[in-house]
Amino acid sequence: MARPLADEVRAIAEQYPESTSAVLPALRIAQERHGGWLPPEALEEVGEALGLTPAYCKGVASFYDMFHLAPVGRRLVEVCTNICCGLRGAQDVLQAFERELDVRPGETTPDGAFTLRAVECIGGCGWPTVVAIDDRHRLNVSAGDVPGIVQELRGG
Amino acid sequence: MSAPELVTVTIDERSVQVPKGTGIVETAAAAGIEIPVFCYEPRLGAAVGACRMCLVEVEGMPPKPQAGCTLFAQDGMVVKTARTSEMARVAQNATLEFILVNHPLDCPVCDKGGECPLQDLTFRYGPGNTRMTFDKRTFEKPIPISPAISIDRERCILCYRCTRFSESVSEDNQLVAVNRGAQTMIATFEDEPYTGAFTGNVTELCPVGALLPTQPRFEIRPWEFQAVPSVCGLCPVGCNIDVDQREGKIKRILSRNHPEVDEGWLCDKGRFGFSHLYAEDRITDPLRRVRSRGLEEISWEDALDDAERLLREANGRIAVALSGSETTEDAYALAKLVRKGLGAHTAMLPEEIGGGLDAFRAPLSAIRDAELIVVLGEDPVVERAPIVDLWLRKARRAGAEIVEIGPAGDVQIAPGTTARACRKLKSGELGDRLRASERAILIWSGGGAGGGSHLAALATDLGFADKPGCGAFFLPETANGRGVAEAWAAASDDEGPEPEPLGLLIVSGDEAAANPNVRALAEQAERVLAITMFHSLAVGWADLVLPGTSYLEREGTYVNVEGRIQRLRRTAIPPAPDELAWIAQLASRFEVELSPSPSLVFAELSERVFGGVTYEDLGEEARLPDRVPLEAAPAESADEPVPAKAPGGTLQLLRYRPLFSGAAVERVPELQFQRPAPEIELSVKDAKRLGVRRGEPVSVRSNGTSVQLRAAINKRLKAGVARIADDHARDLHPTVEVSK
Numbered sequence A: 001m002a003r004p005l006a007d008e009v010r011a012i013a014e015q016y017p018e019s020t021s022a023v024l025p026a027l028r029i030a031q032e033r034h035g036g037w038l039p040p041e042a043l044e045e046v047g048e049a050l051g052l053t054p055a056y057c058k059g060v061a062s063f064y065d066m067f068h069l070a071p072v073g074r075r076l077v078e079v080c081t082n083i084c085c086g087l088r089g090a091q092d093v094l095q096a097f098e099r100e101l102d103v104r105p106g107e108t109t110p111d112g113a114f115t116l117r118a119v120e121c122i123g124g125c126g127w128p129t130v131v132a133i134d135d136r137h138r139l140n141v142s143a144g145d146v147p148g149i150v151q152e153l154r155g156g
Numbered sequence B: 001m002s003a004p005e006l007v008t009v010t011i012d013e014r015s016v017q018v019p020k021g022t023g024i025v026e027t028a029a030a031a032g033i034e035i036p037v038f039c040y041e042p043r044l045g046a047a048v049g050a051c052r053m054c055l056v057e058v059e060g061m062p063p064k065p066q067a068g069c070t071l072f073a074q075d076g077m078v079v080k081t082a083r084t085s086e087m088a089r090v091a092q093n094a095t096l097e098f099i100l101v102n103h104p105l106d107c108p109v110c111d112k113g114g115e116c117p118l119q120d121l122t123f124r125y126g127p128g129n130t131r132m133t134f135d136k137r138t139f140e141k142p143i144p145i146s147p148a149i150s151i152d153r154e155r156c157i158l159c160y161r162c163t164r165f166s167e168s169v170s171e172d173n174q175l176v177a178v179n180r181g182a183q184t185m186i187a188t189f190e191d192e193p194y195t196g197a198f199t200g201n202v203t204e205l206c207p208v209g210a211l212l213p214t215q216p217r218f219e220i221r222p223w224e225f226q227a228v229p230s231v232c233g234l235c236p237v238g239c240n241i242d243v244d245q246r247e248g249k250i251k252r253i254l255s256r257n258h259p260e261v262d263e264g265w266l267c268d269k270g271r272f273g274f275s276h277l278y279a280e281d282r283i284t285d286p287l288r289r290v291r292s293r294g295l296e297e298i299s300w301e302d303a304l305d306d307a308e309r310l311l312r313e314a315n316g317r318i319a320v321a322l323s324g325s326e327t328t329e330d331a332y333a334l335a336k337l338v339r340k341g342l343g344a345h346t347a348m349l350p351e352e353i354g355g356g357l358d359a360f361r362a363p364l365s366a367i368r369d370a371e372l373i374v375v376l377g378e379d380p381v382v383e384r385a386p387i388v389d390l391w392l393r394k395a396r397r398a399g400a401e402i403v404e405i406g407p408a409g410d411v412q413i414a415p416g417t418t419a420r421a422c423r424k425l426k427s428g429e430l431g432d433r434l435r436a437s438e439r440a441i442l443i444w445s446g447g448g449a450g451g452g453s454h455l456a457a458l459a460t461d462l463g464f465a466d467k468p469g470c471g472a473f474f475l476p477e478t479a480n481g482r483g484v485a486e487a488w489a490a491a492s493d494d495e496g497p498e499p500e501p502l503g504l505l506i507v508s509g510d511e512a513a514a515n516p517n518v519r520a521l522a523e524q525a526e527r528v529l530a531i532t533m534f535h536s537l538a539v540g541w542a543d544l545v546l547p548g549t550s551y552l553e554r555e556g557t558y559v560n561v562e563g564r565i566q567r568l569r570r571t572a573i574p575p576a577p578d579e580l581a582w583i584a585q586l587a588s589r590f591e592v593e594l595s596p597s598p599s600l601v602f603a604e605l606s607e608r609v610f611g612g613v614t615y616e617d618l619g620e621e622a623r624l625p626d627r628v629p630l631e632a633a634p635a636e637s638a639d640e641p642v643p644a645k646a647p648g649g650t651l652q653l654l655r656y657r658p659l660f661s662g663a664a665v666e667r668v669p670e671l672q673f674q675r676p677a678p679e680i681e682l683s684v685k686d687a688k689r690l691g692v693r694r695g696e697p698v699s700v701r702s703n704g705t706s707v708q709l710r711a712a713i714n715k716r717l718k719a720g721v722a723r724i725a726d727d728h729a730r731d732l733h734p735t736v737e738v739s740k
Helices: A005-013 A019-033 A040-050 A054-063 A083-087 A090-101 A143-153 B024-030 B086-099 B117-124 B161-168 B201-205 B268-278 B300-313 B328-342 B365-369 B386-397 B418-424 B428-436 B451-461 B481-491 B510-514 B516-524 B537-541 B579-589 B598-609 B669-674 B684-690
Strands: A075-080 A114-119 A131-133 A136-138 B006-011 B014-019 B055-058 B078-080 B143-146 B149-151 B176-178 B185-187 B211-213 B226-231 B240-246 B249-255 B287-290 B294-297 B318-321 B346-348 B372-376 B401-406 B440-444 B471-474 B504-508 B527-532 B544-547 B556-559 B565-568 B651-656 B679-682 B697-702 B705-713 B721-725 B735-739
Touching: A005 A019, A005 A040, A019 A040, A019 A054, A040 A054, A054 B176, A075 A090, A083 A090, A090 A114, A090 A143, A131 A143, B006 B024, B014 B024, B024 B078, B055 B086, B086 B117, B161 B176, B161 B201, B201 B211, B201 B249, B226 B565, B249 B268, B268 B669, B287 B300, B300 B328, B300 B504, B300 B527, B300 B544, B300 B579, B318 B328, B318 B516, B328 B481, B328 B504, B328 B556, B328 B579, B328 B598, B346 B516, B365 B386, B365 B440, B372 B386, B372 B418, B372 B428, B386 B401, B401 B418, B418 B451, B428 B440, B440 B451, B451 B471, B481 B556, B481 B598, B504 B510, B504 B516, B510 B516, B510 B527, B510 B537, B516 B537, B527 B537, B556 B598, B679 B684, B684 B705, B684 B735
Parallel strands: A075 A114, B006 B078, B318 B346, B318 B504, B372 B401, B372 B440, B440 B471, B504 B527, B527 B544, B651 B721, B679 B705
Antiparallel strands: A075 A131, A131 A136, B006 B014, B055 B078, B143 B149, B149 B211, B176 B185, B226 B240, B240 B249, B287 B294, B287 B544, B556 B565, B651 B735, B679 B721, B697 B705, B697 B735
């Protein structure tokens, strides 16, 4: 069984002189524990463990793109649309995902299986277009690859 | 202290000398040049350079505009503002154009219009038109961030003044910026109301109309206000205020920076509390009890006749219960009337403070400069004297060590043992450090009568009298308890026996009327004369009720926690004559010479107890009188009896009077959300023992009384102690049983 979130957060905080330094890793763990997003209770738990207000935690969490303040699907598909990927057909890749999943960027499929997002650079500029699926990068993705990827993710 | 090193800075070809390290905005101001700012506010801590309005060009620095607010004066520095630097002018214009990208420019319907820094600076700077043709961002507006404050996010220019206040002045961290970039908005967590003692300050800090008080709204233009400089009378700090009134009616209260007292901050009780003057149950005419019909309104002529008759019939068997909210002059007048005119010398003063503290007098700002501060007592400082809490926070941020000794302190002591803990500080490690320090402060915050005398004895022992950086503050419970006590003592040197049986009880003020001891006395008294503002308890027992006035409605003085004598001004027209006017009339019927003019009464009083300082000397920014050296070691009051230790399984009840309580707060709709929740604070140990978790309902019982409250866990609270606000503790006895 995993350690209680509060214990884990406090263990991280001990590595820093200021508890505020532990907010980012703490939020990341809290997000993992809460099904990929940060409900208000998660922000309260982190705040409680670090001696910070939930408002402060929300301020931090809402600043960073990889924290989600609304529920996400079981699989998270993030398509980079920044410059390098954009030059190499990222818009087509994104549209292919929209077609296959029948959602717009930022939306979750009605069955809760997928959330599709268009994101800024995720650090794979040498291998455009980069698509992050549940935080694992797929490199050199083209629009033509998308139906296969979705089928694979659906377990087909 | 040595004089600070002066440096010469050239600003727009003007040479100016300032102390090294002065901010460039202030340096320019010293040269008579304005550097416009939005986000810059030195009271919020280090500059952040968020708004970029202060862009200047500095010779020798990289050839790009610099944020003036983040720079400090160095010798030989040459700064060019937008007046002389084309680079700065272009950059500043662009900045203002950007700031206005999303600003709605709805000035005609904005309450800030007329006193809005954004409006003013847009008139003086900037291109005067915009090239932006796209839609502005929109938000739902205005929405409450609390019942007292509303937010209009479209108007917000993201200067972060409010969030910096919340983070680094009040340190409540409730108001934050969420999201990023152009999507950023100011918010609380999950739209919870912004709660705390100081929230209203953000409405004054906001440089646009984004954060505004919900009252008044759409009622008035800033240029229609008449600002009357006065002093808040709701706690012993006596924050300096500007009372904005129109046609004799108060519309709002703003802070008025006294750098030694309040630094320009004001608590929400002081800021929003004024509307109690206009409460529906305000008494505006004298009331007489008529046996068959209850109370009937009578004329002032009849009322004075009645009062005279009550005073004569009591035959000197008179006691006066004072509130501590009277002006020093009113208390003196009342004292002179009954003591000189009727030979009645019995008073119930609002509290016993204890003498000797004037030898250790210091401005409240000395707390900020201290290195070691000991706070003794049972009440949270913020509940008694809120601004002192901000001074303490500032001291802590500056590196001061603060040791709290109390039932919920760093050093945990049992309730009722504060005097003992105070004496212990004469020796020991902490005592030695206090003795060795040149910048140490002692604060007594509740916990037994006569705390001032214990504090004075300790300060004497520690040698504080000879150290100007060391001081001792006793936080009184009432706004002018000190002044009232001095006034009562000054009126006569005679003494008399306790009246038995009590012929007449004079209840002065709503606070006295709410005091259970006064109520008990009223039951014994043959007659009761009450001076109150509202149809409160006292009206139920009084034979004659004379309408009271508020600290906002009368001239006079208050003596604050430091011993500073400050002037109250008549900022609004009261619905009834003020106390001094009719006390003087009544006094003449008993051959007591008394002026109806506060300045003349003050002059008489001042000759006796304030060293002859005149009303005019006090001015609008009163200075702190010099220390009064002690002639002999101060006499310590006897310790309070220590309450018996709670028997096994029970808890000792620690009551406190919350800041947001009392006759004024009860009558202000916008402040109801600030009143304490029906909670009982439990120590971690007791909560564990009782198996109670945070937020769970518990039942609190003692001697047949039972109260349902929610549990709150206070990690600092001593085991065996339970803390409940007076509002919710009601008739509970000092020992309580708590169960799920």
